[in-house]
Amino acid sequence: MKQKVCPRCGEPVPEGASICMVCGQSLSKRYMMQREVAVVGVLAVVAIVLAYLLFPIVFAPTTVTSTGNVLFEISLSDGSAYVEYEGTVDGRDVANLQIAVLAEGGSTSQLFSFASPEPGTVLGPVETGTLRKPVGVYYVAVYGDGTKMSDTIII
Numbered sequence: 001m002k003q004k005v006c007p008r009c010g011e012p013v014p015e016g017a018s019i020c021m022v023c024g025q026s027l028s029k030r031y032m033m034q035r036e037v038a039v040v041g042v043l044a045v046v047a048i049v050l051a052y053l054l055f056p057i058v059f060a061p062t063t064v065t066s067t068g069n070v071l072f073e074i075s076l077s078d079g080s081a082y083v084e085y086e087g088t089v090d091g092r093d094v095a096n097l098q099i100a101v102l103a104e105g106g107s108t109s110q111l112f113s114f115a116s117p118e119p120g121t122v123l124g125p126v127e128t129g130t131l132r133k134p135v136g137v138y139y140v141a142v143y144g145d146g147t148k149m150s151d152t153i154i155i
């Protein structure tokens, strides 16, 4: 017959004992059940936090800030993306800005064009309802002097 052991310290405990003689752990059924419920509760919270960290799109909106010369803050919510233009790192004005949302599987939204956006302007919503999960924003910025730059921001 299998010897009963203490769930906390692992030492063998006599049959019918209500408390572990080594570490003092209560061995009553009721206490054990409360303990299980507490463990399940903690695991549920951990799972939700992990899901939030690993799959932020599920818990929209997600906000991503770009790191290139053209600064954006991208918020994703169900079916659409809002791209807030935040100006440029070097202070140059953007004469024209085009953005498209890239989605999982290689599909792309249409290219949206904005003339002379001011910092703080929200571009969008760019509808992503027919796309799969958005994975990035592609943009083309044309500066006042005619130079062009394009980049892809991975979400």
Ligand SMILES: [Zn+2]
Residues within 6 Å of the ligand: 006, 007, 008, 009, 010, 011, 020, 021, 022, 023, 024, 025
């Ligand atoms: Zn014990």
